[in-house]
Amino acid sequence: MATASVASHSDAAHDHHDHEHHDNFITKYIFSTDHKMIGKQFLVTGIFWAIIGGLLSLIFRLQLGFPDMDLEWLRPILGGWITPDGKLDPEFYLALVTMHGTIMVFFVLTAGLSGTFSNFLIPLQIGARDMASGFMNMLSYWFFFVSGVIMFISLFIETGPAGGGWVVYPPLSALEQAIPGSGLGMTLWLVSMTFFIASSLLGGINYITTVINLRTKGMSFSRLPLTIWAFFLTAVIGLLSFPVLFSAALLLVFDRSFGTSFYLADIYIGGEALPNTGGSPVLYQHLFWFLGHPEVYIVLLPALGITSEVIATNSRKPIFGYKAMIISMLGITILSFVVWAHHMFVSGMNPFLGSIFMFLTLIIAIPSAVKVFNYLTTLWRGNLIFTPGMLFSIGLVSFFISGGLTGIFLGNSAIDIQLHDTYFVVAHFHLVMGSASFFGLMAGVYHWFPKMFGRMMDARLGYIHFWATFIGVYLVFFPMHYIGIAGFPRRYYSWTGFEFSNMYTDLNMFVSVAAILTFGAQLIFLFNFFYSMYRGRVASLNPWRSTTLEWTTPLHPQHGNWPGEIPAVYRWPYDYSKPGAAEDFIPQTVPLSATPESNLPHEQELVKLEKEIIAEEEAVLVANESSKS
Amino acid sequence: MYGFLIAVGVLLLMSIIWMVYRIQTLVSVVKGSDKKIASGSNKINALMFVLFLVGATILMFWYSIKEFDNYQLPIASEHGEVTDRLFWITMAVTGVVFLITHVLLFWFPYKYQYDEKRKAAFYPDNNKLEVIWTIVPAIALTVLVIGGWKAWSDITAPAPENSHVVEILGYQFAWEVRYPGMDNTLGEHDYRLTSATNVSGVDFTDKNSLDDFTSPVVVIPKGEPVLFKIRARDVLHSVFAPHMRLKMDAVPGMPTRFWFTATKTTDEMRRETGNDEFVYEIACTEICGRGHNAMRKEIRVVEPEEFRKWMADQKPYIVNNPALVSDLPEELKELAEITISEYK
Numbered sequence: 001m002a003t004a005s006v007a008s009h010s011d012a013a014h015d016h017h018d019h020e021h022h023d024n025f026i027t028k029y030i031f032s033t034d035h036k037m038i039g040k041q042f043l044v045t046g047i048f049w050a051i052i053g054g055l056l057s058l059i060f061r062l063q064l065g066f067p068d069m070d071l072e073w074l075r076p077i078l079g080g081w082i083t084p085d086g087k088l089d090p091e092f093y094l095a096l097v098t099m100h101g102t103i104m105v106f107f108v109l110t111a112g113l114s115g116t117f118s119n120f121l122i123p124l125q126i127g128a129r130d131m132a133s134g135f136m137n138m139l140s141y142w143f144f145f146v147s148g149v150i151m152f153i154s155l156f157i158e159t160g161p162a163g164g165g166w167v168v169y170p171p172l173s174a175l176e177q178a179i180p181g182s183g184l185g186m187t188l189w190l191v192s193m194t195f196f197i198a199s200s201l202l203g204g205i206n207y208i209t210t211v212i213n214l215r216t217k218g219m220s221f222s223r224l225p226l227t228i229w230a231f232f233l234t235a236v237i238g239l240l241s242f243p244v245l246f247s248a249a250l251l252l253v254f255d256r257s258f259g260t261s262f263y264l265a266d267i268y269i270g271g272e273a274l275p276n277t278g279g280s281p282v283l284y285q286h287l288f289w290f291l292g293h294p295e296v297y298i299v300l301l302p303a304l305g306i307t308s309e310v311i312a313t314n315s316r317k318p319i320f321g322y323k324a325m326i327i328s329m330l331g332i333t334i335l336s337f338v339v340w341a342h343h344m345f346v347s348g349m350n351p352f353l354g355s356i357f358m359f360l361t362l363i364i365a366i367p368s369a370v371k372v373f374n375y376l377t378t379l380w381r382g383n384l385i386f387t388p389g390m391l392f393s394i395g396l397v398s399f400f401i402s403g404g405l406t407g408i409f410l411g412n413s414a415i416d417i418q419l420h421d422t423y424f425v426v427a428h429f430h431l432v433m434g435s436a437s438f439f440g441l442m443a444g445v446y447h448w449f450p451k452m453f454g455r456m457m458d459a460r461l462g463y464i465h466f467w468a469t470f471i472g473v474y475l476v477f478f479p480m481h482y483i484g485i486a487g488f489p490r491r492y493y494s495w496t497g498f499e500f501s502n503m504y505t506d507l508n509m510f511v512s513v514a515a516i517l518t519f520g521a522q523l524i525f526l527f528n529f530f531y532s533m534y535r536g537r538v539a540s541l542n543p544w545r546s547t548t549l550e551w552t553t554p555l556h557p558q559h560g561n562w563p564g565e566i567p568a569v570y571r572w573p574y575d576y577s578k579p580g581a582a583e584d585f586i587p588q589t590v591p592l593s594a595t596p597e598s599n600l601p602h603e604q605e606l607v608k609l610e611k612e613i614i615a616e617e618e619a620v621l622v623a624n625e626s627s628k629s
Numbered sequence: 630m631y632g633f634l635i636a637v638g639v640l641l642l643m644s645i646i647w648m649v650y651r652i653q654t655l656v657s658v659v660k661g662s663d664k665k666i667a668s669g670s671n672k673i674n675a676l677m678f679v680l681f682l683v684g685a686t687i688l689m690f691w692y693s694i695k696e697f698d699n700y701q702l703p704i705a706s707e708h709g710e711v712t713d714r715l716f717w718i719t720m721a722v723t724g725v726v727f728l729i730t731h732v733l734l735f736w737f738p739y740k741y742q743y744d745e746k747r748k749a750a751f752y753p754d755n756n757k758l759e760v761i762w763t764i765v766p767a768i769a770l771t772v773l774v775i776g777g778w779k780a781w782s783d784i785t786a787p788a789p790e791n792s793h794v795v796e797i798l799g800y801q802f803a804w805e806v807r808y809p810g811m812d813n814t815l816g817e818h819d820y821r822l823t824s825a826t827n828v829s830g831v832d833f834t835d836k837n838s839l840d841d842f843t844s845p846v847v848v849i850p851k852g853e854p855v856l857f858k859i860r861a862r863d864v865l866h867s868v869f870a871p872h873m874r875l876k877m878d879a880v881p882g883m884p885t886r887f888w889f890t891a892t893k894t895t896d897e898m899r900r901e902t903g904n905d906e907f908v909y910e911i912a913c914t915e916i917c918g919r920g921h922n923a924m925r926k927e928i929r930v931v932e933p934e935e936f937r938k939w940m941a942d943q944k945p946y947i948v949n950n951p952a953l954v955s956d957l958p959e960e961l962k963e964l965a966e967i968t969i970s971e972y973k
């Protein structure tokens with residue numbers, strides 16, 4: 001029965017292809033419903049936002065590293081935000097920090113990473129013609145685009161963009177009197193995020209549906225590449241947590257505009273006592289972090305999935321502990337929902353809650369540790385090829401370790417008392433979430449560029465890009481641990497007002513210089529990316545000699561991905577260097593019956609079953625053919 | 630002119646890089662090295678990982694040792710000793726893991742770099758290994774958590790009865806300190822009573838508030854428990870006293886608290902650090918607007934006798950500003966006037 005339906009499904013696709021509609025420019029490049037084009041749209045938009053987010057961080061790094069510098073030369077861009085004596089306005093500094101965080105977390109690492117690769121890879125790797133709903137997928141991108149336009153506009157308004165930190169805690173974000181960014185800038189932030197949440201939900205529903213329903217024949221869940229597992233679980237997390245952010249934002253809108261008191265109580269500001277009573281700013285923090293913490297895994301899991309795939313391929317070795325990897329990702333998914341309050345140990349919430357969340361938080365370190373050990377064991381006795389994608393994956397594992405270990409300090413509420421909201425936290429999440437996810441994004445781009453554009457990126461430029469970025473990231477974020485232990489608070493315009501923090505000007509200068517150089521190194525990537533898109537060497541069909549399905553498509557797959565039938569899958573995706581096999585990889589589409597020399601004992605058992613299925617399928621095909629004629 | 634020259638220089642440099650790039654691409658095409666599975670760069674990349682490992686390790690140890698006294702702030706509270714010990718125990722445990730995993734992560738690429746004569750080991754799983762490295766971190770983490778949990782429970786336990794109460798109110802952009810006076814009980818407050826002369830919104834119809842006083846510096850005794858009652862009146866703030874290892878958010882509408890015992894007076898710390906200017910400070914660590922980085926308050930830790938003497942010398946709000954009690958009901962006003970006359 002199942003085989004019949006699959007066969008007829010692919011027949012229908014055949015018919016579809018016979019009278020292929022011709023795309024014009026608008027339907028092909030702009031309002032495309034092809035998941036591959038939508039993935040590329042997310043990628044290019046993500047790159048645009050990464051540049052903006054990076055530039056914003058350079059401006060505030062200039063302030064932190066060179067507080068005495070005359071920034072008059074920025075006046076043509078920043079206008080009134082440069083004070084008459086050539087300094088950065090402190091309120092604009094806070095707005096920069098806020099926008100840098102918002103842009104990087106949501107627009108670059110959520111949309112740019114998950115949006116790009118979930119869209120691009122899910123249908124290609126599970127063997128589907130497209131997403132379950134191409135139209136919803138298109139909407140997902142355009143909601144994201146609108147969200148970006150609104151956020152971009154907010155950068156240029158007179159009162160400045162939102163300035164209450166990327167977490168936009170009320171009452172600061174609710175009261176225009178408290179900071180000018182909480183006026184129109186904050187309104188635009190909320191509107192933009194609403195569109196963004198809609199985009200994420202449309203995308204997430206699609207990813208989940210597609211993975212569950214549209215897998216090709218033979219592609220059971222236990223044969224899914226780890227990338228797909230990661231994207232699938234990411235979408236589940238997003239679907240469950242983004243609506244909570246929406247409700248948090250909605251209540252904030254009510255407080256801001258309609259006089260309610262969800263988050264506001266007993267406030268005296270600007271010379272007047274506000275009428276609001278009974279609200280709780282801590283409520284907002286609970287709601288925000290109920291998304292905010294899973295969000296960390298929304299940006300991290302896809303990167304880990306990509307890394308698993310790239311490391312296995314370029315180690316020419318199966319990923320070690322495929323099942324353990326899935327279980328640990330499942331564990332992370334579930335636990336990610338019950339650790340949010342570790343961001344709030346000193347928020348004034350009941351200390352008993354702090355104890356509970358400390359236990360839960362440190363449990364989540366275990367699956368993370370398992371993942372690291374599995375990566376290491378995958379490298380062990382491999383035959384490693386250092387493609388740029390592989391380099392970035394190894395870099396990711398390094399950041400994941402460095403940033404993950406500092407999480408053990410911060411998850412411990414007693415130690416967190418001192419470290420909370422210091423640069424130690426900044427160092428921690430920039431390594432484990434920011435840089436690790438960014439490296440996953442880069443690994444993915446280098447690895448799947450040939451599939452996206454049919455051309456290769458230049459490997460040497462990739463090596464230079466990797467080493468400059470890898471060393472650069474450590475030079476930027478490692479020193480922050482020291483100033484964090486020394487107690488330097490986050491989101492400070494300047495530290496010279498305090499005795500205890502009136503030092504490390506040299507280290508801050510060093511960090512700023514490293515940040516500028518690291519950002520500069522990204523220009524190498526930008527050049528490589530856009531140049532290779534048009535002038536790169538034409539790629540071979542399977543340049544990394546990989547086993548997964550996307551490499552069985554033509555060099556430039558059309559809408560529908562495979563010109564003929566969708567290939568069936570007969571094995572898991574990690575048959576690398578199998579003993580007895582001639583090549584060091586066996587694609588998923590090669591039946592076990594075709595490789596008796598390399599089959600493991602339990603696989604030999606499956607051969608008989610497989611032969612039966614193939615025979616049955618052929619009978620159905622023959623029957624269909626004869627009924628047609 | 631300089632701008633123009635720099636622009637020309639940058640253009641020249643970029644065109645040279647461009648030419649080098651094109652030449653090396655063409656050379657690699659001619660040599661056919663782009664057809665190979667792993668080119669000569671593979672060896673260089675493998676070597677780079679080892680160099681990075683060695684270089685970064687040396688740099689890390691050198692800087693961590695050299696700067697230790699700078700980033701390790703002296704500790705001045707009882708619980709600070711505990712949390713710092715936990716910090717350094719965690720540092721030791723994670724440090725070992727950090728080093729071992731990184732040695733493996735960077736050494737494997739060198740050791741197992743591509744060799745076409747070799748085939749990678751087909752090693753898809755090993756349940757025993759998986760179980761071991763699930764359980765070992767679990768045990769290590771449990772030990773760390775239990776240490777943290779004990780410390781956390783002690784720190785957040787109710788303050789001892791005899792604690793000296795100090796109210797700290799955060800507002801844009803300063804801290805207002807209020808002492809309960811001799812009765813060690815703070816008077817009621819109501820944010821609607823806030824004014825330029827009544828920063829904390831003290832309710833003077835409450836008898837307990839008549840002896841409340843403010844101070845430009847937080848003065849506390851050494852060796853006796855002190856309870857900070859923390860409030861905010863506009864947006865979130867956070868009281869952070871780095872040497873006391875103390876941090877607690879100040880939340881509008883929800884009073885918070887943190888109690889601790891200082892272990893060294895300011896003078897002792899000055900001698901110990903050899904810095905005559907040394908002061909304990911309070912900073913704000915929750916973003917609160919333009920002046921977030923300027924919410925400084927000094928803490929002065931003194932010997933208990935000196936503290937008592939200082940307390941006795943302080944004048945209540947109503948003594949410094951009798952207008953605060955001018956419109957109180959008759960009987961309270963009388964009481965207030967008695968208080969005022971006592972302090973005169």
